Amino acid sequence: MTDPTSLQITSAAENTAVAVRPRPRLAVFKFASCDGCQLSLLDCEDELLAVASAVEIAYFPEASSRMEPGPYDVALVEGSITTPHDAQRIQDVRRIARTVVTIGACATAGGIQSLKNWANHEDYLRCVYASPEYISTLATSTPIADHIKVDFELRGCPISRHQLLEVIGALVNDRRPRLPAHSVCLDCKRKGTVCVEVAQGIPCLGPVTHSGCGAICPSYDRGCYGCFGPVAQSNCHSLTNQFLDSGNAAETLLPLLRNFNASAPEFREASNRVAEISIERNGASHR
Amino acid sequence: MTVATESNRTVLFLARSQLNQLIRTLADDGYQVVGPTIDQEAIVYGDIASADDLPIGWTDVQEPGKYRLQRRDDEACFGYVVGPHSWKKYLFPPVTLVATADRTGTGWQLSTPETEPPRYAFLGVRACELAAMKIQDKVFLGGPFVDPTYQKRRAAAFVVAVNCTQAAPTCFCTSMNTGPRCSSGFDLALTEVADGFLMEIGSEPGNAVAARLAVMPATSEQLERGNSARQQAVDQISKKLDTTDIRDLLMNNLRHPQWEEVAKRCLSCTNCTMVCPTCFCSSVNEVPDLTGDHVDRERSWDSCFNIDFSYMNGNPTRNSIQSRYRQWMTHKLATWHDQFGSSGCVGCGRCITWCPVGIDLTQEVASIRASQNDSSVGSAVSSSHDEKGNS
Numbered sequence: 001m002t003d004p005t006s007l008q009i010t011s012a013a014e015n016t017a018v019a020v021r022p023r024p025r026l027a028v029f030k031f032a033s034c035d036g037c038q039l040s041l042l043d044c045e046d047e048l049l050a051v052a053s054a055v056e057i058a059y060f061p062e063a064s065s066r067m068e069p070g071p072y073d074v075a076l077v078e079g080s081i082t083t084p085h086d087a088q089r090i091q092d093v094r095r096i097a098r099t100v101v102t103i104g105a106c107a108t109a110g111g112i113q114s115l116k117n118w119a120n121h122e123d124y125l126r127c128v129y130a131s132p133e134y135i136s137t138l139a140t141s142t143p144i145a146d147h148i149k150v151d152f153e154l155r156g157c158p159i160s161r162h163q164l165l166e167v168i169g170a171l172v173n174d175r176r177p178r179l180p181a182h183s184v185c186l187d188c189k190r191k192g193t194v195c196v197e198v199a200q201g202i203p204c205l206g207p208v209t210h211s212g213c214g215a216i217c218p219s220y221d222r223g224c225y226g227c228f229g230p231v232a233q234s235n236c237h238s239l240t241n242q243f244l245d246s247g248n249a250a251e252t253l254l255p256l257l258r259n260f261n262a263s264a265p266e267f268r269e270a271s272n273r274v275a276e277i278s279i280e281r282n283g284a285s286h287r
Numbered sequence: 288m289t290v291a292t293e294s295n296r297t298v299l300f301l302a303r304s305q306l307n308q309l310i311r312t313l314a315d316d317g318y319q320v321v322g323p324t325i326d327q328e329a330i331v332y333g334d335i336a337s338a339d340d341l342p343i344g345w346t347d348v349q350e351p352g353k354y355r356l357q358r359r360d361d362e363a364c365f366g367y368v369v370g371p372h373s374w375k376k377y378l379f380p381p382v383t384l385v386a387t388a389d390r391t392g393t394g395w396q397l398s399t400p401e402t403e404p405p406r407y408a409f410l411g412v413r414a415c416e417l418a419a420m421k422i423q424d425k426v427f428l429g430g431p432f433v434d435p436t437y438q439k440r441r442a443a444a445f446v447v448a449v450n451c452t453q454a455a456p457t458c459f460c461t462s463m464n465t466g467p468r469c470s471s472g473f474d475l476a477l478t479e480v481a482d483g484f485l486m487e488i489g490s491e492p493g494n495a496v497a498a499r500l501a502v503m504p505a506t507s508e509q510l511e512r513g514n515s516a517r518q519q520a521v522d523q524i525s526k527k528l529d530t531t532d533i534r535d536l537l538m539n540n541l542r543h544p545q546w547e548e549v550a551k552r553c554l555s556c557t558n559c560t561m562v563c564p565t566c567f568c569s570s571v572n573e574v575p576d577l578t579g580d581h582v583d584r585e586r587s588w589d590s591c592f593n594i595d596f597s598y599m600n601g602n603p604t605r606n607s608i609q610s611r612y613r614q615w616m617t618h619k620l621a622t623w624h625d626q627f628g629s630s631g632c633v634g635c636g637r638c639i640t641w642c643p644v645g646i647d648l649t650q651e652v653a654s655i656r657a658s659q660n661d662s663s664v665g666s667a668v669s670s671s672h673d674e675k676g677n678s
Contacts, residue, residue: 050577050578054577169576169577169579172579173575173579178572178573180595181595182593182595183555185556185643186557186561186588186590189381189558189588190381190382190561192381194328194370195354195641195643197643198640198641198643199328206556207558208556233555233607233608234554235551235552235553235555235608238551239644242643246352246353
């Protein structure tokens with residue numbers, strides 16, 4: 001039986017031999033980070049051969065000791081800027097890469113290490129290192145986009161390997177990456193996951209968090225803790241008010257907001273407000 | 288024995304012990320029986336293998352932004368109101384593969400997956416949900432473009448309705464004239480009483496199923512108990528939405544300050560639209576594999592609360608929470624009348640319960656309506672007429 005809904009489209013241009021384009025040259029750079037995001041690339045086990053045939057992996061020290069010099073078509077940049085040396089090095093990366101894609105919460109928001117932005121880093125240095133005078137570090141941890149022009153940001157702690165493959169596929173095929181920008185709530189609803197905040201009273205950042213993880217945490221009865229950072233036009237003010245009004249202590253909301261994306265502007269502002277409320281209510285010592 | 292009838296319909300009595308027989312009969316007819324079951328601290332819709340899967344002895348307690356399961360002091364099978372799921376997840380699935388394309392040596396081979404639709408038997412459909420199905424029928428089947436996925440699933444479905452015997456503080460079906468009594472749109476309808484179910488037949492397939500069950504004509508005493516059980520639901524409904532001229536009320540107030548007020552609370556998270564049994568928006572995406580040689584065309588639930596949903600000509604048309612909330616509510620309660628000839632709201636209250644910050648659309652409407660009689664806001668409202676006229 002012929003399928004009436006099936007049809008053939010033939011383009012005249014494709015009848016001639018397709019010109020073979022050179023594979024884009026890919027480099028992976030690490031800054032202040034845990035390596036988890038670049039490992040997501042190696043974690044593409046089923047697709048790794050396809051990736052390797054679609055792009056030339058020219059510089060990826062985590063994966064191969066064969067390191068070829070630039071320029072590169074695509075640089076995947078992991079990690080945040082925390083040292084003067086890295087602040088210079090990221091400029092070099094920008095110069096030798098046509099497209100810069102930052103990957104993960106460290107690179108896009110400053111990462112968990114940006115908690116130092118609320119502290120005196122000199123105090124930490126003295127606590128941790130026997131000879132702090134040998135350490136050259138900045139007072140803050142900042143995202144890559146604070147230092148150079150970034151072409152595309154992939155959120156997450158760690159990033160989603162599906163999203164990484166989507167971006168690589170888009171770059172290889174010269175199309176726009178298709179990455180949804182809605183909140184985590186929509187993903188929960190599509191999966192049939194029941195809202196943990198409404199049904200169980202668990203504080204969940206899902207309504208203000210960018211999609212990408214596949215809404216994992218709520219499907220295991222825990223609240224979203226915002227790994228993918230704030231969604232555009234997030235209303236953190238209203239959500240934190242709701243948490244506070246439904247009996248959550250301000251101090252318990254602080255670690256929720258001051259997490260991998262603590263320094264994303266929307267989460268930072270919300271956590272600072274919650275910290276002030278905490279002080280007002282309890283005279284607690286959160287700054 | 289007196290044979291009791293209601294609205295010219297014979298009413299039967301199914302003993303509680305025979306409920307499994309109904310489930311088995313439907314399964315024997317090749318239906319996948321789906322209905323209420325407890326999962327994730329809520330009464331959701333899932334597969335029902337036997338009456339043991341039903342939320343026996345449980346109920347739900349609801350208020351704006353809050354839902355909790357609670358033990359009942361009896362063993363009722365349908366002693367709850369409505370939960371976070373709606374039947375639309377079966378008729379209009381969250382993600383559907385609508386087409387595929389494969390690159391050939393000379394172009395593209397496009398094809399549409401020809402899958403047999405699942406045959407669902409819905410067990411426990413409430414009156415507001417029957418109304419929602421009728422509304423989605425109009426949306427998906429009533430216009431020039433018929434949705435094939437919905438059409439096949441809907442045509443294959445068997446509907447066992449269950450009359451509500453209690454209501455939540457979030458329910459307002461009586462305002463929307465959709466319930467709580469199930470009057471049409473079902474194959475069978477049940478009313479639960481202590482020792483069984485009153486059963487009404489709504490269609491020929493329903494009649495054929497009932498004929499194979501050990502049912503008796505209901506006695507007038509059983510009918511009376513059914514009436515009072517249903518009346519209890521009516522009596523418990525406290526929420527009201529005044530729908531008088533609601534279309535004009537909202538459309539004449541597009542610049543009302545209340546939209547700004549609600550936008551301070553609204554998270555634009557999409558929860559209300561996802562739990563709504565009539566919201567039907569979706570987006571269609573081409574999903575290529577890494578080589579670009581194979582493309583899936585997927586349709587997924589989407590929402591007017593997403594910024595990208597109104598992306599046109601390089602910009603989102605509704606680029607603020609205020610404009611998106613207004614779009615949703617004016618469509619649901621006002622312009623739905625223009626588009627589909629009815630309200631888009633059935634009064635189930637899901638959008639109120641499942642809003643993480645407990646926004647209540649009936650209160651939003653009431654605020655706008657109240658200001659119409661209030662001279663201080665009246666001036667702001669009358670100037671809004673002018674602005675609207677220019678838009």
